[in-house]
Amino acid sequence: MALALTSAPAVEPVSLAEAKAHLRVDQDAEDDLISALIVSARSWVERQYGLALITQEWSFYLDRVPGAGAVALPLSPLQSVESVTIHSANGGTNELDQDAYAYDALSKPARLIFQGANGGASLRPLNGIEIAYRCGFGDAADDVPGPIRQALLLLIVHWFERREPVPAGGEPPEVPAMVAGLLAPYRQVRL
Known part of the structure; x- marks a missing residue:
């Protein structure tokens, strides 16, 4: 991740x-x-x-869809999921339709749940799934x-x-x- x-x-x-x-x-x-x-x-x-x-955008990468199909997003509060992209082993990309996943912005941490196929089993071995999302309390x-x-x-x-500075060997x-x-x-x- x-x-x-x-x-x-x-x-x-x-x-x-x-x-x-x-x-x-x-x-x-x-x-x-x-x-x-x-x-x-x-x-x-x-x-x-x-x-x-403050509002910022992040991409969270996974190697594969977890067994239960649910992903905890590491930063909150979640404003929106902008896209979910599948990166295939052959170098191609496929952006999933919004009906292929749902997200829960109220949970802490926020989570995304895949609904059905993950866009193919031939994911690249590392960081094959990219979840782009916007988070923060607001713009101001x-x-x-x-x-x-x-x-x-x-x-x-x-x-x-x-x-x-913290002295050598000392605790911060x-x-x-x-x-x-x-x-x-x-x-x-x-x-």
Whole structure:
């Protein structure tokens, strides 16, 4: 299984002005650092919690259709499945009709279920099935739930104030409990 970003978010869930106001920074000397911390905080939250905060598009690749025909999509919230493409062993591609699959955007994680044939048994040996999908809370920063935006601001402050590297052989610093608490409702439970 592989996951590839095909269209990155157009904006960040927290603006530079919001982060600077939260940090109480008035000058522009730290803008590059703060901008990098915004991107890093978003990326960290998305990775740790299986989320896409701002609308983005991904392709999820599978070697074959799972036995039950159901596929859990790795990022949520799911907005739509754009296409399902079968890559054949001979180099050809076949985009499945929308009636060949169904998806459930309400489940966490979201899932896609194949209904019937998978487009042929001669899939290429690796990444033979491509599921292209759009996910995220919305196109604008205000579409991201308030607790997540607040957690991002707190994480940015935490990293801004602690710029030292992790000492050799040392444990990385813990994420503040307040950040973890704000994000707890968005954690996907995996069994």
